[in-house]
Amino acid sequence: MKSSVLAAALLSAATLGLAACGDRAAEQPAEAPEGVPGLTITNARMVLAPVEGNPAAVYFDLAYDGDRNVALNRAHVEGAASASLHEYGEWNRQVQMQEMLPLVLTKGDRVSFEPGGKxxxxxxxxxxxxxxxxxxxxxxxxxxxxxxxxxxIRGPGEER
Structure with missing residues (x-):
């Protein structure tokens, strides 16, 4: 008998808890802003490699006017197996391409991703x-x- 009363009490409590959850589900969640607030991309183009199978390069102009500092740290290109942020740097007195460290962006920054650079x-x-x-x-x-x-998308001989 005791276990029947206890089971009924627990079932009532669980039902009230679920009813409270149901009220929350009816509330509309706040929509997150689309994209990175303050980040604008212009002049975007992908230049295919002259030799089939070699990597392509994506160039663009970036403007950042967001209120908080952010660090650009990853890229994805639809239709490519992988993508990474690159730049040129000097190592052992030779200029060579290398993976880019995260790029810290502060309000007012303007950065060009261009041939011979990022x-x-x-x-x-x-x-x-x-x-x-x-x-x-x-x-x-x-x-x-x-x-x-x-x-x-541009071909290998087109303006980069």
């Missing part, structure tokens, strides 16, 4: 990505916020 390297690019088309590029900053933009 760029996104896209490897194992799908043959479906052809000049004249577009692909999506996603940049991720510290904290996980992401901005996605379209990049025009």
């Amino acid at each position: 760029h996104v390297m896209a490897t194992d690019v799908s043959p479906e990505l052809q000049p004249g088309g577009t692909t999506e590029v996603t940049l991720t900053v510290s904290g996980g916020d992401k901005t996605t933009f379209e990049a025009e």
Whole structure:
């Protein structure tokens, strides 16, 4: 008898708890802003390599006017097996390409990802990505916020 009363009490308490959860589910969650607040990308283009199978490069102009500092630390290119942030640096008195450290962005920063400088390297690019088309590029900053933009695809001999 005691166990029947205890079971009924527990069942009542669980029902009230679930009812309270149901009220919360009816509330609309606050929408997160799309993209990284204050981050603007312009002049985006992906240049395919002259030799099939070699990596492609993505270039663009970045402007940051956000209120908090962020660090750009990852990239993804739709249609590529992998993508990474690269730049040129000197090692052993030779200039060479290297993976870029996270890029800290503060309000007012303007950064060009351009030939001979910072760029996104896209490897194992799908043959479906052809000049004249577009692909999506996603940049991720510290904290996980992401901005996605379209990049025009250009052939190897076209203006970079």
